[in-house]
Amino acid sequence: MSGSELAVRNASWKTGQGKSILQPVSFDLAAGRILGIAGANGAGKSTLLRLLYRYLKPGTGSILLDGEDIWRMSARAAARKIAAVLQEQPTDFSLSVREIVALGRRPHAAGPASGGRRDAEIVEDALERMALLGFAKRSFGTLSGGERQRVMVARALAQEPRLLILDEPTNHLDIRHQLEIVALVGSLDITIVTSLHDLNLAADVCDQVLLLHEGRTIAHGAPDQVLTPGNIEMAYSVQARLERLAVSDRPHLTFHL
Ligand SMILES: Nc1ncnc2c1ncn2[C@@H]1O[C@H](COP(=O)(O)OP(=O)(O)OP(=O)(O)O)[C@@H](O)[C@H]1O
Numbered sequence: 359m360s361g362s363e364l365a366v367r368n369a370s371w372k373t374g375q376g377k378s379i380l381q382p383v384s385f386d387l388a389a390g391r392i393l394g395i396a397g398a399n400g401a402g403k404s405t406l407l408r409l410l411y412r413y414l415k416p417g418t419g420s421i422l423l424d425g426e427d428i429w430r431m432s433a434r435a436a437a438r439k440i441a442a443v444l445q446e447q448p449t450d451f452s453l454s455v456r457e458i459v460a461l462g463r464r465p466h467a468a469g470p471a472s473g474g475r476r477d478a479e480i481v482e483d484a485l486e487r488m489a490l491l492g493f494a495k496r497s498f499g500t501l502s503g504g505e506r507q508r509v510m511v512a513r514a515l516a517q518e519p520r521l522l523i524l525d526e527p528t529n530h531l532d533i534r535h536q537l538e539i540v541a542l543v544g545s546l547d548i549t550i551v552t553s554l555h556d557l558n559l560a561a562d563v564c565d566q567v568l569l570l571h572e573g574r575t576i577a578h579g580a581p582d583q584v585l586t587p588g589n590i591e592m593a594y595s596v597q598a599r600l601e602r603l604a605v606s607d608r609p610h611l612t613f614h615l
Pocket of ligand 1: 373379403
Protein backbone atom coordinates (compact mmCIF):
# COMPACT_ATOMS: atom_id res chain seq x y z
CA MET A 359 0.00 0.00 0.00
CA SER A 360 1.19 3.52 -0.69
CA GLY A 361 -0.42 6.88 -0.16
CA SER A 362 -1.66 9.60 -2.47
CA GLU A 363 -1.03 13.30 -2.23
CA LEU A 364 -4.22 15.12 -1.26
CA ALA A 365 -4.94 18.70 -2.28
CA VAL A 366 -8.11 20.48 -1.22
CA ARG A 367 -8.81 23.75 -3.01
CA ASN A 368 -11.51 26.13 -1.75
CA ALA A 369 -13.89 23.24 -1.06
CA SER A 370 -17.17 24.35 0.53
CA TRP A 371 -20.60 22.86 1.05
CA LYS A 372 -24.15 24.19 1.50
CA THR A 373 -27.38 22.33 2.16
CA GLY A 374 -30.05 22.07 -0.54
CA GLN A 375 -31.79 25.00 1.22
CA GLY A 376 -28.68 27.11 0.76
CA LYS A 377 -27.47 27.00 4.39
CA SER A 378 -23.69 27.20 4.47
CA ILE A 379 -22.24 24.31 6.49
CA LEU A 380 -18.58 24.43 5.43
CA GLN A 381 -16.81 27.62 4.34
CA PRO A 382 -14.15 27.28 1.62
CA VAL A 383 -11.23 25.26 2.96
CA SER A 384 -7.86 24.61 1.32
CA PHE A 385 -4.95 22.45 2.39
CA ASP A 386 -2.29 20.08 1.08
CA LEU A 387 -1.41 16.76 2.63
CA ALA A 388 1.70 14.93 1.44
CA ALA A 389 1.51 11.22 0.65
CA GLY A 390 1.61 9.05 3.76
CA ARG A 391 0.88 11.89 6.21
CA ILE A 392 -1.87 12.04 8.82
CA LEU A 393 -4.21 15.01 9.15
CA GLY A 394 -6.50 15.32 12.17
CA ILE A 395 -9.75 17.30 11.90
CA ALA A 396 -10.80 18.78 15.23
CA GLY A 397 -13.61 21.04 16.40
CA ALA A 398 -16.70 21.10 18.60
CA ASN A 399 -19.90 19.15 17.87
CA GLY A 400 -21.47 20.57 14.73
CA ALA A 401 -18.27 22.35 13.61
CA GLY A 402 -18.32 20.62 10.22
CA LYS A 403 -15.83 17.77 10.67
CA SER A 404 -18.03 15.01 9.21
CA THR A 405 -19.10 17.30 6.36
CA LEU A 406 -15.47 17.90 5.39
CA LEU A 407 -14.77 14.16 5.58
CA ARG A 408 -17.84 13.46 3.37
CA LEU A 409 -16.36 15.74 0.72
CA LEU A 410 -13.05 13.87 0.92
CA TYR A 411 -14.54 10.40 0.46
CA ARG A 412 -16.70 11.61 -2.44
CA TYR A 413 -20.03 11.22 -0.69
CA LEU A 414 -20.84 14.94 -0.98
CA LYS A 415 -19.88 17.02 -4.00
CA PRO A 416 -18.33 20.34 -3.04
CA GLY A 417 -20.42 23.41 -3.91
CA THR A 418 -17.23 25.28 -4.77
CA GLY A 419 -13.66 24.14 -5.26
CA SER A 420 -12.18 20.71 -5.77
CA ILE A 421 -10.49 17.75 -4.12
CA LEU A 422 -7.46 16.35 -5.92
CA LEU A 423 -5.76 13.00 -5.34
CA ASP A 424 -2.33 12.94 -6.97
CA GLY A 425 -3.52 15.93 -9.01
CA GLU A 426 -6.73 14.26 -10.24
CA ASP A 427 -10.13 15.68 -9.28
CA ILE A 428 -12.02 12.91 -7.44
CA TRP A 429 -15.27 13.96 -9.20
CA ARG A 430 -13.65 13.39 -12.60
CA MET A 431 -13.02 9.75 -11.64
CA SER A 432 -15.74 7.10 -11.83
CA ALA A 433 -17.24 6.11 -8.48
CA ARG A 434 -15.52 2.75 -8.83
CA ALA A 435 -12.13 4.28 -9.57
CA ALA A 436 -12.54 6.53 -6.53
CA ALA A 437 -13.47 3.49 -4.39
CA ARG A 438 -10.22 1.82 -5.39
CA LYS A 439 -8.33 4.79 -3.97
CA ILE A 440 -10.40 6.07 -1.06
CA ALA A 441 -11.76 4.08 1.89
CA ALA A 442 -13.82 5.48 4.75
CA VAL A 443 -14.57 4.16 8.23
CA LEU A 444 -17.65 5.95 9.51
CA GLN A 445 -19.53 6.14 12.78
CA GLU A 446 -22.61 4.37 11.46
CA GLN A 447 -21.92 1.93 8.69
CA PRO A 448 -24.90 0.60 6.82
CA THR A 449 -24.11 -3.06 6.40
CA ASP A 450 -25.78 -6.43 6.41
CA PHE A 451 -25.79 -7.61 10.02
CA SER A 452 -26.25 -11.25 9.00
CA LEU A 453 -22.97 -11.40 7.08
CA SER A 454 -19.96 -12.97 8.76
CA VAL A 455 -17.00 -10.85 9.78
CA ARG A 456 -14.90 -12.41 6.99
CA GLU A 457 -17.61 -11.66 4.41
CA ILE A 458 -17.80 -8.03 5.48
CA VAL A 459 -14.03 -7.59 5.33
CA ALA A 460 -14.08 -9.24 1.89
CA LEU A 461 -16.48 -6.51 0.71
CA GLY A 462 -13.44 -4.25 0.81
CA ARG A 463 -12.15 -6.12 -2.25
CA ARG A 464 -15.22 -5.31 -4.38
CA PRO A 465 -13.90 -2.14 -6.04
CA HIS A 466 -10.94 -4.23 -7.25
CA ALA A 467 -13.03 -7.09 -8.67
CA ALA A 468 -11.93 -8.08 -12.17
CA GLY A 469 -9.08 -5.60 -12.00
CA PRO A 470 -5.38 -6.42 -12.01
CA ALA A 471 -5.31 -6.62 -8.20
CA SER A 472 -8.14 -9.16 -8.04
CA GLY A 473 -7.95 -12.90 -8.05
CA GLY A 474 -9.21 -15.53 -5.66
CA ARG A 475 -6.07 -16.34 -3.75
CA ARG A 476 -4.67 -12.83 -3.61
CA ASP A 477 -8.01 -11.41 -2.42
CA ALA A 478 -8.24 -14.12 0.23
CA GLU A 479 -4.73 -13.34 1.47
CA ILE A 480 -5.47 -9.64 1.71
CA VAL A 481 -8.66 -10.35 3.68
CA GLU A 482 -6.84 -12.70 6.09
CA ASP A 483 -4.10 -10.14 6.55
CA ALA A 484 -6.64 -7.41 7.37
CA LEU A 485 -8.40 -9.74 9.84
CA GLU A 486 -5.10 -10.52 11.50
CA ARG A 487 -4.01 -6.90 11.74
CA MET A 488 -7.23 -6.04 13.55
CA ALA A 489 -6.99 -9.12 15.83
CA LEU A 490 -10.19 -10.51 14.30
CA LEU A 491 -9.17 -14.00 13.19
CA GLY A 492 -11.05 -15.48 16.13
CA PHE A 493 -14.21 -13.62 15.04
CA ALA A 494 -14.04 -14.40 11.32
CA LYS A 495 -17.07 -16.71 11.28
CA ARG A 496 -19.24 -14.70 13.67
CA SER A 497 -22.13 -12.77 12.21
CA PHE A 498 -21.57 -9.01 12.37
CA GLY A 499 -24.82 -8.43 14.27
CA THR A 500 -23.55 -10.40 17.27
CA LEU A 501 -20.45 -8.23 17.80
CA SER A 502 -19.94 -5.47 20.36
CA GLY A 503 -19.58 -1.84 19.24
CA GLY A 504 -15.80 -1.97 19.54
CA GLU A 505 -15.54 -5.26 17.67
CA ARG A 506 -17.70 -3.82 14.86
CA GLN A 507 -15.45 -0.78 14.67
CA ARG A 508 -12.42 -3.05 14.20
CA VAL A 509 -14.24 -4.99 11.45
CA MET A 510 -14.90 -1.74 9.60
CA VAL A 511 -11.24 -0.76 9.84
CA ALA A 512 -10.28 -4.23 8.56
CA ARG A 513 -12.68 -3.83 5.62
CA ALA A 514 -11.09 -0.47 4.80
CA LEU A 515 -7.59 -2.02 4.96
CA ALA A 516 -8.72 -4.83 2.62
CA GLN A 517 -9.72 -2.12 0.16
CA GLU A 518 -6.00 -1.18 -0.09
CA PRO A 519 -6.81 2.52 -0.35
CA ARG A 520 -4.37 5.34 -1.00
CA LEU A 521 -6.42 7.70 1.14
CA LEU A 522 -8.09 6.48 4.32
CA ILE A 523 -10.80 8.59 5.95
CA LEU A 524 -11.62 7.84 9.57
CA ASP A 525 -14.55 9.43 11.43
CA GLU A 526 -13.79 9.18 15.15
CA PRO A 527 -11.98 5.84 14.84
CA THR A 528 -11.46 5.40 18.57
CA ASN A 529 -15.15 5.76 19.45
CA HIS A 530 -16.42 2.62 21.21
CA LEU A 531 -12.90 1.29 21.71
CA ASP A 532 -11.45 0.40 25.08
CA ILE A 533 -8.02 1.75 26.04
CA ARG A 534 -6.06 -1.15 24.61
CA HIS A 535 -7.89 -1.09 21.27
CA GLN A 536 -7.61 2.71 21.11
CA LEU A 537 -3.85 2.41 21.48
CA GLU A 538 -3.78 -0.37 18.89
CA ILE A 539 -5.73 1.72 16.36
CA VAL A 540 -3.45 4.67 16.97
CA ALA A 541 -0.37 2.47 16.52
CA LEU A 542 -1.86 0.96 13.36
CA VAL A 543 -2.75 4.36 11.92
CA GLY A 544 0.79 5.55 12.62
CA SER A 545 2.29 2.48 10.96
CA LEU A 546 0.35 2.64 7.67
CA ASP A 547 1.99 4.12 4.59
CA ILE A 548 -1.24 5.55 3.27
CA THR A 549 -2.46 9.12 3.55
CA ILE A 550 -4.96 9.46 6.39
CA VAL A 551 -7.51 12.09 7.36
CA THR A 552 -9.24 11.45 10.66
CA SER A 553 -11.63 13.36 12.89
CA LEU A 554 -10.72 13.10 16.55
CA HIS A 555 -12.36 14.47 19.67
CA ASP A 556 -9.39 13.60 21.88
CA LEU A 557 -6.98 16.48 21.31
CA ASN A 558 -4.09 14.85 23.19
CA LEU A 559 -4.46 11.82 20.94
CA ALA A 560 -4.61 14.11 17.89
CA ALA A 561 -1.38 15.82 18.99
CA ASP A 562 0.30 12.41 19.40
CA VAL A 563 -0.75 10.76 16.17
CA CYS A 564 -1.23 13.54 13.57
CA ASP A 565 1.36 15.31 11.44
CA GLN A 566 -1.07 18.20 10.94
CA VAL A 567 -4.28 19.33 12.60
CA LEU A 568 -7.08 21.40 11.05
CA LEU A 569 -9.32 23.08 13.60
CA LEU A 570 -12.88 23.95 12.56
CA HIS A 571 -15.31 26.32 14.25
CA GLU A 572 -18.83 26.80 12.87
CA GLY A 573 -17.76 25.58 9.45
CA ARG A 574 -14.64 27.76 9.22
CA THR A 575 -11.01 26.77 9.49
CA ILE A 576 -9.57 28.67 12.43
CA ALA A 577 -6.12 27.04 12.41
CA HIS A 578 -4.18 24.53 10.37
CA GLY A 579 -0.63 23.30 10.82
CA ALA A 580 1.55 21.28 13.15
CA PRO A 581 -0.34 20.06 16.26
CA ASP A 582 1.63 22.24 18.70
CA GLN A 583 0.88 25.33 16.61
CA VAL A 584 -2.82 24.59 16.24
CA LEU A 585 -3.73 23.10 19.62
CA THR A 586 -2.92 26.18 21.67
CA PRO A 587 -5.04 27.28 24.64
CA GLY A 588 -6.22 30.34 22.65
CA ASN A 589 -7.38 28.33 19.63
CA ILE A 590 -9.01 25.71 21.84
CA GLU A 591 -10.93 28.38 23.74
CA MET A 592 -12.17 29.82 20.43
CA ALA A 593 -13.19 26.42 19.04
CA TYR A 594 -14.71 24.80 22.13
CA SER A 595 -15.50 27.64 24.55
CA VAL A 596 -13.44 26.01 27.29
CA GLN A 597 -10.29 27.04 29.09
CA ALA A 598 -7.32 24.87 28.19
CA ARG A 599 -4.01 24.55 30.00
CA LEU A 600 -0.88 23.04 28.52
CA GLU A 601 0.94 21.05 31.18
CA ARG A 602 3.84 18.64 31.05
CA LEU A 603 3.47 15.07 32.22
CA ALA A 604 5.84 14.44 35.12
CA VAL A 605 7.31 11.13 33.95
CA SER A 606 7.51 11.50 30.16
CA ASP A 607 7.77 15.34 30.11
CA ARG A 608 5.33 15.27 27.18
CA PRO A 609 2.94 18.19 26.68
CA HIS A 610 -0.60 17.40 27.81
CA LEU A 611 -3.73 19.54 27.52
CA THR A 612 -6.26 19.74 30.33
CA PHE A 613 -9.65 21.42 29.94
CA HIS A 614 -11.75 23.53 32.30
CA LEU A 615 -15.06 25.39 32.11
N1 LIG B 1 -27.73 17.69 5.20
C1 LIG B 1 -27.77 18.60 6.18
N2 LIG B 1 -28.83 19.43 6.32
C2 LIG B 1 -28.87 20.36 7.30
N3 LIG B 1 -27.88 20.55 8.19
C3 LIG B 1 -26.80 19.78 8.09
C4 LIG B 1 -26.67 18.76 7.09
N4 LIG B 1 -25.47 18.14 7.24
C5 LIG B 1 -24.89 18.74 8.32
N5 LIG B 1 -25.68 19.72 8.82
C6 LIG B 1 -25.39 20.58 9.97
O1 LIG B 1 -24.09 21.09 9.77
C7 LIG B 1 -23.37 21.19 10.99
C8 LIG B 1 -22.07 20.42 10.87
O2 LIG B 1 -22.36 19.03 10.87
P1 LIG B 1 -21.20 17.93 10.93
O3 LIG B 1 -21.86 16.61 11.04
O4 LIG B 1 -20.27 18.17 9.81
O5 LIG B 1 -20.50 18.32 12.32
P2 LIG B 1 -19.36 17.56 13.15
O6 LIG B 1 -18.29 18.56 13.42
O7 LIG B 1 -18.99 16.30 12.49
O8 LIG B 1 -20.15 17.28 14.51
P3 LIG B 1 -20.05 16.09 15.63
O9 LIG B 1 -18.79 16.32 16.40
O10 LIG B 1 -21.27 16.38 16.47
O11 LIG B 1 -20.13 14.78 14.90
C9 LIG B 1 -24.31 20.66 12.06
O12 LIG B 1 -24.95 21.76 12.68
C10 LIG B 1 -25.31 19.83 11.29
O13 LIG B 1 -26.58 19.81 11.92
